[in-house]
Amino acid sequence: xxxxxxxxxxxxxxxxxxxxxPMVIVVVMSLMSRDTLGNVVFHFxxxxxxxxxxxxxxxxxxxxxxxxxxxxVVCLLVSYPLAYFIANASPRVQTWGLVLxxxxxxxxxxxxxxxxxxxxxxQGVVNTLLIHFGWIQEPLQMLYTxxxxxxxxxxxxIPFMVLPIYVALEQMDKRLLDAASDLGxxxxxxxxxxxxxxxxxxxxxxxxxxxxxxxxxxxxxDILGGAKSTMISNxxxxxxxxxxxxxxxxxxxxxxxxxxxxxxxxxxxxxxSRADRAKEGRA
Amino acid sequence: MKRKGIAGLVLAGALALxxxxxxxxxxxxxxxxxxYSWADNFDEQVLKDFESKFNVKVTYDNYANNEDLLAKxxxxxxxxxxxxxxxxxxRTMIENNLLEPLDxxxxxxxxxxxxxxxxxxxDPGNKYSIVYTSGVTGIAYNKKxxxxxxxxxxxxxxxxxxxxVLLLDDNREVIGMALKKQGHSNSSQDEGEIKSAVDxxxxxxxxxxxxxxxTIKQKMIQEEGWIGTVWSGxxxxxxxxxxxxxxxxxxxxxxxxxxNYAIPKGAEHKELAEKFINYMLDPQVxxxxxxxxxxxxxxAKAMEFHSEEYRNNxxxxxxxxxxxxxxxxxxxxxxxxxxxxxxTELKSGR
Numbered sequence: 001x002x003x004x005x006x007x008x009x010x011x012x013x014x015x016x017x018x019x020x021x022p023m024v025i026v027v028v029m030s031l032m033s034r035d036t037l038g039n040v041v042f043h044f045x046x047x048x049x050x051x052x053x054x055x056x057x058x059x060x061x062x063x064x065x066x067x068x069x070x071x072x073v074v075c076l077l078v079s080y081p082l083a084y085f086i087a088n089a090s091p092r093v094q095t096w097g098l099v100l101x102x103x104x105x106x107x108x109x110x111x112x113x114x115x116x117x118x119x120x121x122x123q124g125v126v127n128t129l130l131i132h133f134g135w136i137q138e139p140l141q142m143l144y145t146x147x148x149x150x151x152x153x154x155x156x157x158i159p160f161m162v163l164p165i166y167v168a169l170e171q172m173d174k175r176l177l178d179a180a181s182d183l184g185x186x187x188x189x190x191x192x193x194x195x196x197x198x199x200x201x202x203x204x205x206x207x208x209x210x211x212x213x214x215x216x217x218x219x220x221x222d223i224l225g226g227a228k229s230t231m232i233s234n235x236x237x238x239x240x241x242x243x244x245x246x247x248x249x250x251x252x253x254x255x256x257x258x259x260x261x262x263x264x265x266x267x268x269x270x271x272x273s274r275a276d277r278a279k280e281g282r283a
Numbered sequence: 284m285k286r287k288g289i290a291g292l293v294l295a296g297a298l299a300l301x302x303x304x305x306x307x308x309x310x311x312x313x314x315x316x317x318x319y320s321w322a323d324n325f326d327e328q329v330l331k332d333f334e335s336k337f338n339v340k341v342t343y344d345n346y347a348n349n350e351d352l353l354a355k356x357x358x359x360x361x362x363x364x365x366x367x368x369x370x371x372x373x374r375t376m377i378e379n380n381l382l383e384p385l386d387x388x389x390x391x392x393x394x395x396x397x398x399x400x401x402x403x404x405x406d407p408g409n410k411y412s413i414v415y416t417s418g419v420t421g422i423a424y425n426k427k428x429x430x431x432x433x434x435x436x437x438x439x440x441x442x443x444x445x446x447x448v449l450l451l452d453d454n455r456e457v458i459g460m461a462l463k464k465q466g467h468s469n470s471s472q473d474e475g476e477i478k479s480a481v482d483x484x485x486x487x488x489x490x491x492x493x494x495x496x497x498t499i500k501q502k503m504i505q506e507e508g509w510i511g512t513v514w515s516g517x518x519x520x521x522x523x524x525x526x527x528x529x530x531x532x533x534x535x536x537x538x539x540x541x542x543n544y545a546i547p548k549g550a551e552h553k554e555l556a557e558k559f560i561n562y563m564l565d566p567q568v569x570x571x572x573x574x575x576x577x578x579x580x581x582x583a584k585a586m587e588f589h590s591e592e593y594r595n596n597x598x599x600x601x602x603x604x605x606x607x608x609x610x611x612x613x614x615x616x617x618x619x620x621x622x623x624x625x626x627t628e629l630k631s632g633r
Contacts, residue, residue, distance in 0.1 A: 038619075144493045238627070242350040
């Protein structure tokens with residue numbers, strides 16, 4: 001016991017120093033004021049929080065939530081079949097599948113996002129091919145649209161969804177499926193009552209990872225969205241830089257972290273209670 | 284169970300790689316000049332020549348706008364020796380006590396600079412800064428797609444260019460442009476004027492392809508955008524790669540800007556930075572550098588070393604008449620908050 005405490009001390013110190021202290025600084029700064037030059041002055045003020053409850057910023061926050069939820073759902077829909085396929089494939093295919101999914105991580109995220117610019121722009125690969133085959137006459141405007149932003153988000157976060165679901169499916173006791181089929185369950189029934197509940201932990205982890213990463217993302221909207229759609233993280237960045245209003249930026253960050261935590265808790269609670277109800281129903 | 288191990292390992296490996304990659308960097312025993320400036324702002328060969336001539340190393344990081352620069356320098360970050368703030372940012376940085384006074388004894392080539400570009404309003408007596416280049420925000424357009432005569436900011440609003448208009452991703456530049464269009468100062472502190480300018484911009488929004496500062500050049504070269512607000516020097520750069528692109532300073536006037544050499548407070552290699560400024564102001568080096576980056580050369584003694592093509596390029600060397608209807612961006616004090624708010628409204632489509 002004592003030894004294990006000693007072992008985790010460095011980790012705790014690290015977290016305290018690089019996670020907790022900055023968080024405290026942000027919270028303190030969110031309660032300060034700004035002077036004309038944009039410096040933070042130690043004068044208590046709730047203005048940062050008050051400004052947030054302005055239809056402008058609430059609306060942007062709402063847009064961010066919608067985009068994040070949509071990204072998470074699309075990621076889930078794309079990733080589940082993929083994870084299912086990999087988990088049920090031969091060991092060789094499994095290894096390759098996992099390697100292929102992780103390879104993009106080796107390339108810088110920005111470079112991968114710019115690659116989409118080369119594919120989607122008016123003189124890009126996709127338009128050139130479509131025109132070459134005579135399927136379209138004029139190039140399609142795919143870049144700098146909301147669709148491009150969603151595509152970029154989903155593309156970047158798919159691995160975050162696939163890997164946890166894969167792990168959950170892989171750990172599942174496959175004999176349960178044999179038992180179900182012996183007892184006359186159809187494949188769909190077996191999937192719905194055995195596979196899906198068993199992979200729930202993976203789905204939950206994946207959803208939280210994707211959701212949190214999406215809400216905090218601001219470069220994709222700039223690069224693929226032409227900086228036309230604004231997410232709350234764009235606003236936070238703008239407050240720290242262009243507007244030089246650190247107290248407001250900090251207040252937004254605090255609100256952002258708290259609401260994300262609440263949403264994740266609610267999500268977990270909902271998933272949990274549904275599982276409990278399912279268990280009771282079966283009993 | 285074993286499988287899980289592999290998955291975990293692959294993931295851990297990927298994360299480790301990412302973190303190692305981001306920590307990357309290198310150290311060297313040579314004295315190093317750390318430059319923090321705009322993208323593509325120097326000729327690479329000129330930097331290399333400086334490295335070998337003085338047996339030093341030069342690192343060059345980029346920022347996309349003055350505000351990024353200010354935030355980083357204010358936070359005491361970066362360890363930079365030489366920065367290139369624009370006109371109004373020089374003033375802000377002086378007010379915030381963020382710049383080292385320049386030792387002119389180390390920069391004898393300062394004499395080479397055109398008289399009109401010495402002693403600017405934002406830094407009387409060039410105590411903290413020396414001009415690097417100047418230009419005007421005007422309209423660049425592609426003659427292949429834009430057949431009409433372009434001479435007014437109003438032309439951006441032409442429905443013919445719907446979905447093909449590019450705007451700088453900068454609230455002062457863009458709102459300033461709309462203010463000029465309506466006949467006001469680009470640095471108005473009057474809320475009514477600002478609001479009316481932004482309302483006008485909201486009508487332009489459906490036509491806008493993208494807001495972009497860093498890669499607006501590529502978007503014009505690739506013909507993604509047909510028309511947009513572009514800095515004169517960028518326009519010169521674009522037209523080199525895409526000769527169909529023309530540039531004009533609209534009749535309502537445009538915003539004139541300059542980028543300047545400055546040394547942040549507490550810079551570790553201040554003297555080396557001054558040596559660098561002096562080296563860059565050498566007429567021949569100067570000609571080579573500006574010839575390559577395509578921006579205006581403030582060096583009066585360098586003109587004879589420039590090519591005829593450069594000297595005749597109207598996007599680089601703007602006429603007296605064009606320069607006559609330009610305005611610097613002034614300090615708007617607390618109104619900056621208003622600019623920010625309206626800008627957020629505009630960009631979030633509200």
